[in-house]
Amino acid sequence: MNRELKSIVEALLLTADRALSIDEIGAVFDEADRPRREVIKQTLAQIATDCDQRGVELKEVASGYRLQVRQELAGWVNRLWEEKPPRYTRALLETLALIAYRQPATRGDIEEVRGVAVSTSIIRTLLDREWIRISGHRETPGRPELFVTTRQFLDHFNLKSLSDLPPLSEIKDLQEALPEGPVAESVLGLFAEPAEKTETESVGVDEEAVAALPRSAKDA
Numbered sequence: 389m390n391r392e393l394k395s396i397v398e399a400l401l402l403t404a405d406r407a408l409s410i411d412e413i414g415a416v417f418d419e420a421d422r423p424r425r426e427v428i429k430q431t432l433a434q435i436a437t438d439c440d441q442r443g444v445e446l447k448e449v450a451s452g453y454r455l456q457v458r459q460e461l462a463g464w465v466n467r468l469w470e471e472k473p474p475r476y477t478r479a480l481l482e483t484l485a486l487i488a489y490r491q492p493a494t495r496g497d498i499e500e501v502r503g504v505a506v507s508t509s510i511i512r513t514l515l516d517r518e519w520i521r522i523s524g525h526r527e528t529p530g531r532p533e534l535f536v537t538t539r540q541f542l543d544h545f546n547l548k549s550l551s552d553l554p555p556l557s558e559i560k561d562l563q564e565a566l567p568e569g570p571v572a573e574s575v576l577g578l579f580a581e582p583a584e585k586t587e588t589e590s591v592g593v594d595e596e597a598v599a600a601l602p603r604s605a606k607d608a
Contacts, residue, residue, distance in 0.1 A: 390431075393423055397431050401446070401455040407543055409452035450542035450549065459546075480510045484519060488541070488553060492523050492534035511535075519544065 436446040514520045519541040525531040
């Protein structure tokens with residue numbers, strides 16, 4: 389293992405404000421000195437091993453690799469900041485989860501499962517956060533918009549692909565086990581957080597109704 393290369397890659401990951409792909413890491417080197425992709429992968433694997441007993445970890449997400457605080461330590465780190473992370477309503481989290489699990493999904497699909505109307509502000513918030521995008525229109529009367537999740541969604545929730553989503557039953561179990569848990573930077577955290585209630589909040593996601601929706605779980 390080239391120690392200099394390892395130090396350079398680690399410095400890049402620490403400095404970047406986003407995940408870096410292998411190609412982006414390689415691009416910082418002059419062409420003549422550029423390490424092969426396999427060598428960069430080996431370097432990343434060594435960095436990940438070195439982090440085993442540290443407070444940070446190397447995480448591979450959809451956009452590449454990043455160094456981040458371990459999830460179990462996030463509560464301690466959050467005490468450094470006076471500004472609290474945004475808290476989302478259960479209606480918004482249910483909407484996001486339904487899109488993630490049964491995409492592409494229309495607003496009508498979501499409303500059928502939740503039993504209440506999806507407010508425009510919820511869809512706008514998810515679009516503004518770049519967690520969802522419009523992928524097209526369903527060829528039915530009115531041609532409703534089809535929503536799918538994005539690469540930013542995968543990155544934010546520490547996912548490499550949609551196949552990393554936990555089973556719905558696991559999420560429901562976690563919701564019961566951790567009703568007062570802190571916000572977690574993972575899809576599990578969607579339901580671990582005690583979301584703010586609204587007048588239109590449903591009792592919960594009907595798993596059988598979700599399963600009945602058309603399924604097309606392709607990566608964004």
